Amino acid sequence: MLLPALVLVPLAVLLPPLVHGGGWELIGSFALAAVTPSLDPVVLASLVKGLGVTVGMALLGWAGSLVLGLLLGACSSRTVWRTLTGSTMPAELIRRLLALPRAIHELIWGLLLLQLVGLQPAVAVLAIALPFGALVARVLSDLLDALPTTGLEALRAAGAPAPAALLTALGPALLPGVLSYGGYRLECALRSATLLGVFGLGGLGTDLKLTLQSLEFHELWSGLWLLLAVMLALEAGISLLRRRWLVPGRFVLARRGVGERSREMLLALAALVPLCVLVGRALGVDPAALLNWQPLPGLGGGDWAATWALPWPRLVGGTLLLTALAACLAVGLAPLLLLLVAPVGWARQGLRLLWALGRLWPPPLTALLLLFVLEPGVITAALALGFHNLGVLGRLLLESADATDPAAEEALDCGGSGPRLALLYGRFSALARPYLAYGAYRADVILRESVVVGLVGATGLGSQLLESLSSFAWDQLLALVAAYALLTLAGEDLSDRARHRWLRAG
Amino acid sequence: MAAGPATAVLALRGVRVAGRGRPRLEDVNLSLAPGERVALLGASGAGKSTLLAVANGLLAPAAGTVLWEGQPPARSRRGRRRQQARIGTLWQDLRLIEELTVQQNLNAARLARWGWPRALLNLLLPLDTDACAAALRAMDLDPALLEQPVTALSGGQRQRVAMARLLRQEPTLLLADEPLASLDPRLAGELLALLLAQAVAPRALLLSLHRPDLLDGFDRAVGLRDGRVLFDGPVGQVSEALLADLYGGTPPGVAP
Numbered sequence: 001m002l003l004p005a006l007v008l009v010p011l012a013v014l015l016p017p018l019v020h021g022g023g024w025e026l027i028g029s030f031a032l033a034a035v036t037p038s039l040d041p042v043v044l045a046s047l048v049k050g051l052g053v054t055v056g057m058a059l060l061g062w063a064g065s066l067v068l069g070l071l072l073g074a075c076s077s078r079t080v081w082r083t084l085t086g087s088t089m090p091a092e093l094i095r096r097l098l099a100l101p102r103a104i105h106e107l108i109w110g111l112l113l114l115q116l117v118g119l120q121p122a123v124a125v126l127a128i129a130l131p132f133g134a135l136v137a138r139v140l141s142d143l144l145d146a147l148p149t150t151g152l153e154a155l156r157a158a159g160a161p162a163p164a165a166l167l168t169a170l171g172p173a174l175l176p177g178v179l180s181y182g183g184y185r186l187e188c189a190l191r192s193a194t195l196l197g198v199f200g201l202g203g204l205g206t207d208l209k210l211t212l213q214s215l216e217f218h219e220l221w222s223g224l225w226l227l228l229a230v231m232l233a234l235e236a237g238i239s240l241l242r243r244r245w246l247v248p249g250r251f252v253l254a255r256r257g258v259g260e261r262s263r264e265m266l267l268a269l270a271a272l273v274p275l276c277v278l279v280g281r282a283l284g285v286d287p288a289a290l291l292n293w294q295p296l297p298g299l300g301g302g303d304w305a306a307t308w309a310l311p312w313p314r315l316v317g318g319t320l321l322l323t324a325l326a327a328c329l330a331v332g333l334a335p336l337l338l339l340l341v342a343p344v345g346w347a348r349q350g351l352r353l354l355w356a357l358g359r360l361w362p363p364p365l366t367a368l369l370l371l372f373v374l375e376p377g378v379i380t381a382a383l384a385l386g387f388h389n390l391g392v393l394g395r396l397l398l399e400s401a402d403a404t405d406p407a408a409e410e411a412l413d414c415g416g417s418g419p420r421l422a423l424l425y426g427r428f429s430a431l432a433r434p435y436l437a438y439g440a441y442r443a444d445v446i447l448r449e450s451v452v453v454g455l456v457g458a459t460g461l462g463s464q465l466l467e468s469l470s471s472f473a474w475d476q477l478l479a480l481v482a483a484y485a486l487l488t489l490a491g492e493d494l495s496d497r498a499r500h501r502w503l504r505a506g
Numbered sequence: 507m508a509a510g511p512a513t514a515v516l517a518l519r520g521v522r523v524a525g526r527g528r529p530r531l532e533d534v535n536l537s538l539a540p541g542e543r544v545a546l547l548g549a550s551g552a553g554k555s556t557l558l559a560v561a562n563g564l565l566a567p568a569a570g571t572v573l574w575e576g577q578p579p580a581r582s583r584r585g586r587r588r589q590q591a592r593i594g595t596l597w598q599d600l601r602l603i604e605e606l607t608v609q610q611n612l613n614a615a616r617l618a619r620w621g622w623p624r625a626l627l628n629l630l631l632p633l634d635t636d637a638c639a640a641a642l643r644a645m646d647l648d649p650a651l652l653e654q655p656v657t658a659l660s661g662g663q664r665q666r667v668a669m670a671r672l673l674r675q676e677p678t679l680l681l682a683d684e685p686l687a688s689l690d691p692r693l694a695g696e697l698l699a700l701l702l703a704q705a706v707a708p709r710a711l712l713l714s715l716h717r718p719d720l721l722d723g724f725d726r727a728v729g730l731r732d733g734r735v736l737f738d739g740p741v742g743q744v745s746e747a748l749l750a751d752l753y754g755g756t757p758p759g760v761a762p
Contacts, residue, residue: 154601157562158675159590159618164625168614171629172605262630 026215026372033217037225047207047223054203055230056279057121058193061128062186063276068129069136070178072098077141079149079170083162095141102134103488105448108481110196111469121283124201128192132185143177144170175265179245183238190231195362195452205362212368224361231360241268310464310476316487318460322378322385322450323491327443329386331436334394338401352398358391367453378460381453389446397435440495447491451484461487514573515540515679515710516561521570523556523733530556531567531733538679541707545721545741546714548730549753554714557730558683561712562595575678591618594677596685596701600668602656608667609652612638615675641670645700662693669701680705682713686720699723718749 038044074080076094081087101109110127117123152169156162197205204223211220245261337351367384374380454462461484468476516538523531531553538544548554559565560572563579571578574593580586594615602611606629613628620628627633632652639649645666651659656667665685672680682701686694694717702723705711713724721727721741729737729744729752737748 150597150599150601151603154595154597155614155617157564157590157595158593158615158677159587160614160625161587161617161621164617164620164622167622167625168606168610168617168628169603172603175605266630 024373027369030217030220030369030372033221036218037221038216038218039222040219043219043222044226047204047219047226050197050204050207050223051226051230053121053283054193054197054205054227055190056283057124057196057201057203058128058186058189059279060125060276060283060285061132061193062189063272064125064129065132065136065185065189066182068133069140072133072137073140073144076137077144079145079147079152080166083152083156083166091141095138098134098137099489099492100134100485101130102138103448103485103492104131104481105451105484106131106192107195107199107452108465108484110201111199111466112477112481114201115469115472119201120286121202122285122287124193124196124203125285127196127201128189132189132192136181136185139181140174140178143174147173172262175262176245179265180242183242186238187231187235190234191359191362194227194360195364198362198364208362208365209368212365224357227360228356232356310479312483315461315464316483318378319447319450319462319487322382322453322460322462323443323447325378325382326385326389326446326450327439329382330389330393330442330446331439333386333390334397335435337394338397348398351394355391355394355398358387358389359395360391361388363388363449363453381450381460384453385446385449388449389442393439393442396438400434437499440498444488444491444495448484448488513540513576514538515542515575515708516712517571517573517576518557518560518567519571519573521557521560521567521572523553523560523565524568525556525733529568529733531560534570534733534735536728536735536738538710538712540678540710541705542726543702543705543711543724544713544726544728545724546712546728546730547718547737547744547749547752548714552730552752553733554730555683556733558595558681558712558714561679562593562681563590587618591675592677593679593681594672594675596668596672596680596682598683598685598687600664602664602668602671604657605655607653607655608642608659609633609635609638611656611667612641612652612671612674615671618675637674638670641673642667644673644704645670646696662689662697665689665693665697666700669697669704673704678709680709680711680713682711684714684716687716694720718744 072094076091076098078088078091081089081091106127109130110124113123113127147170149169152165155165155169160168193203194205194208197203197207198209200206204227208220208223208227211217211223245265338348363384366387367381370380370383374383450460451462451465454460454464454466461480465477465480465484468480514537516536518534518536521531521534522529534553534557536544536557546554546557556565560567563572563574566579574589577589580589603614606614609632610628613633616634617625624633635652638652642649642651647663647666647670651663651667656664659667680701685701686698689697698720701711701713715721721744724741726739727737727741727744728735729748731752736752737744
């Protein structure tokens, strides 16, 4: 489990030459500004407005992805098709088709749509809804197809029509998965909306980037703290709902009757609809404006020779290297840091805060910050990406470590093994396999995400893609997106296999 | 035969089901009159489960005909559903829907008549509480259990809930595939008595049984061996010699 942390060794060797030393004072004043954020009402008002836009975009994109995901998920479920028509062929077909929107990162979607329909709030919403919808669909159909079908068969044999039987037999069983994953997706949507803002699609992300570029660190930190507060509140709210709705029924017998939980959820969903409409109004989302396509520059007579002449091996290699470095950093550092701070109680809280910051901080901003002191390149990009994913993985690790039985650790600790070894043997050994399995999935996400640090990557597909995009080279863009999609699909397959292997061996 | 084929709740004629090597059923003739209670005897692998699968329409025979209340399998989807709604099956693994309450599970038996809007409503509100309570009482269960999730019930209670669900379906043909196999003898006797009490005209019951000692309440016994009907007659005629023939003649190691 700690092995991936070995990546620190080559990093430690490679890092010093990259340091150009120009901006240490800037980094210092940036760090200092954390405790002295700007409290200027004008600044705060503008940040709050930006935050509102970001949260609104996240909410709308998320709601859209849920609707899309539920529909497409049902459409790509083998069980559903088998029950309705007796054949699973259409499910397989839709599954394959959905792989494409899923493989393309929301940032690419956003930038493509931006070129296509111009800057408008609906772009960010759609950019989140499309890939997230395809992701939700995949998770949902996997969940659906893993459910036992004997109850369904019994209902069908008693003459129940297919839709009613599916709803009754599989609906309630599916609900916990949908809730749990849906909540997680909302957190992701907030991060994505911030990220899209960094690339100019509006909202707080745009403010953050501008303040960073103009070195207004105090204002930057005001924005970051605001965002942190919203993110933590959201995470707490989601876990509260999860606990309220997902505790097994038998513990709440006395208080709740038939379908009360479902009614509550339905009510919450029903409340979401007018909320989304209001938010859409407030943001000025206009679906009709999406139909006004800009004329595509030079599509058709593309310069395919130039596209072919791109340094493909170097681009793909750079992307893979970036992914591997960032993944190892994130996967390896989380348990290592947790071990290091194990003896000190309050340090754990500090780590929690650091991880929360990592999660909320868009990687391109970290990259920009790193550029103050580092040369651009794969390592700088990997550090930025690794820090972000460290936040995600660290939280997961801490949560699952808290959820495991402390008995083994206590026994070891009493045996005088010291708190670090106790944690390592007592808890991590039980967590290693699921954690690594999740790490494999995360590597997959990182591959997709590597586009967002293209600004400083300088060698990977991501930076080439951003470059082609800004020069309107559609032919190159198409080829790059296709290459990205292929790479992501291959990576997904690989990480799926790794995950199955690790989980099965457990 | 107690009744003519026109009025029979279930009639199989010359039914054959192919299998690997030898047929799983061969030239099976069987008829159930309204109110008749028939026990299906036979060793593992004799074809009891296959026969029940043919009887509830899950398995279409390779040859022969199956008639429910004098009708062959309906062509239209709607007609087929209406037919299936009149065939109630008590599954060996019960097949309750674990996420739902007792009441929702009981109402799930009504889906064939309801369609999806009420199916949706069933997930949100307690529907038809009186009818559900009556079904529970008929199975000697406390109606207070209606609001319990089925996961909170004991094994015997779950068995009774599955039987109550069968009642809620209001079928004319009751089928059960070794429903008592995993129960202790006293409980098995109690549940069998409840089930037999429900099989009054126009209803008929066909139940596969592993234990010949529980035959008392049945009108007729049908003995299967190697996919063929070896015996079909009043329970009183089931002799030690016949049982030895049914259970002793199977080569060991044949899976059901």
